[in-house]
Amino acid sequence: MLGDIAFVRVLGPIQVVTISGLALDLPSASQRGLLARLAVDAPRALRVDLLCDALAVSLGALRTIVSRLRKGFGDTIVVASQGRYRLAAPVDAALFITSLSQVGAGDDRIGTLERALALWRGPAFDEFAAEDWAEPEAARLAELHASAIEDHAVELIVARRWAEAIAELKAHVSVHPLRDRPWDCWSRRSAAPGARPTPWPRSGSIGPTSPSGSGPNPQPRWAASSGGSRPGGTGSRSRASRRGPNHHGPRAHHPGAGTAGCRCNPSWRGDRPWSGEPASSSCWPQRRLR
Numbered sequence: 001m002l003g004d005i006a007f008v009r010v011l012g013p014i015q016v017v018t019i020s021g022l023a024l025d026l027p028s029a030s031q032r033g034l035l036a037r038l039a040v041d042a043p044r045a046l047r048v049d050l051l052c053d054a055l056a057v058s059l060g061a062l063r064t065i066v067s068r069l070r071k072g073f074g075d076t077i078v079v080a081s082q083g084r085y086r087l088a089a090p091v092d093a094a095l096f097i098t099s100l101s102q103v104g105a106g107d108d109r110i111g112t113l114e115r116a117l118a119l120w121r122g123p124a125f126d127e128f129a130a131e132d133w134a135e136p137e138a139a140r141l142a143e144l145h146a147s148a149i150e151d152h153a154v155e156l157i158v159a160r161r162w163a164e165a166i167a168e169l170k171a172h173v174s175v176h177p178l179r180d181r182p183w184d185c186w187s188r189r190s191a192a193p194g195a196r197p198t199p200w201p202r203s204g205s206i207g208p209t210s211p212s213g214s215g216p217n218p219q220p221r222w223a224a225s226s227g228g229s230r231p232g233g234t235g236s237r238s239r240a241s242r243r244g245p246n247h248h249g250p251r252a253h254h255p256g257a258g259t260a261g262c263r264c265n266p267s268w269r270g271d272r273p274w275s276g277e278p279a280s281s282s283c284w285p286q287r288r289l290r
Contacts (some may be wrong), residue, residue: 005073007090010039011141012121014128016089024073028173029127030055030065036128038078038087040137042094043087045079054133092119093141098149110159113152120145146172150181157185 009015009023014032016024026032037054038046052062066078066085080090099116103109124141125134149172156165165185173182 002019003125005077005089007092008035008039008087009092009121010036010125011092011096011136011145012123013120013126016077017092026072027071028065030057030061031069033128034065034069034078034184035087036125037133038085039091039093040133043090044086045081045084047084053086054131093137095119096141103151109150110155113148113155117145117148117152146176146179147181150185152181152186153182224285242280 004018004020006017006019006021012025013023014036016035018024018028022142027034028052033055034051037051048059048062055065057065066080069078070076076088079086096119097114098120102183103112103116106112115235115280124138125131128134129138140222149168153165153168153172156162156168169182169185176182184240
């Protein structure tokens with residue numbers, strides 16, 4: 001039976017996938033847990049006491065789980081040696097990482113990335129992702145997966161496949177709204193020669209668009225929703241007003257003040273050192289930003 005197994009799937013539901021592409025479900029959570037635990041350290045062998053602690057089973061129960069796995073998928077899917085067990089079948093997580101390492105080796109970068117991304121069927125380690133023994137590896141694989149999607153979007157932009165890049169970035173940002181690189185990809189796409197400007201979609205998970213509708217609004221969501229008042233502030237006072245009357249924020253305006261040394265004056269130079277004296281009776285010059 002092992003000759004018919006292509007790999008053990010952990011990038012999604014824990015399954016055994018055959019060479020023909022058939023995904024075989026495991027009947028019990030204990031069998032899925034054993035394969036997942038062995039896959040984290042595959043192809044290394046793990047001590048039986050470590051496996052018993054991870055699965056919260058006795059040694060006799062662990063042997064029963066292994067026996068049932070061998071009955072369903074072949075005698076050599078889990079190999080025993082000197083009080084240890086190891087997974088003898090390939091793991092899709094290792095195949096994914098191997099595919100990523102080959103992206104720069106050939107000319108078909110898009111195809112290599114697509115083959116790597118096609119291995120994913122859901123969150124890594126699925127029902128066991130929150131377990132202590134799976135959480136670090138699940139987080140590492142999730143980061144690699146997100147980076148691979150962004151790499152694929154960049155390659156689509158380079159290939160001028162705008163519609164595919166837009167669709168992929170929209171779906172990606174809806175899942176990872178706080179990642180910076182998708183916004184950079186979008187800016188790169190918008191700045192590409194011959195690219196038609198496309199508004200970024202309005203979505204609560206993505207953030208408001210800029211006033212021009214050409215991309216994401218760099219203004220924080222709290223500023224747009226509360227009139228510039230940061231959470232924890234008092235009323236509608238802005239951050240600049242809370243720092244004192246002589247503080248000139250980046251967009252400060254000073255009614256009734258002279259404008260010789262104020263940023264309201266177009267001739268004011270931000271790179272001019274501050275002399276320590278006011279330019280007028282009520283408007284102090286901007287300190288030099290260092």
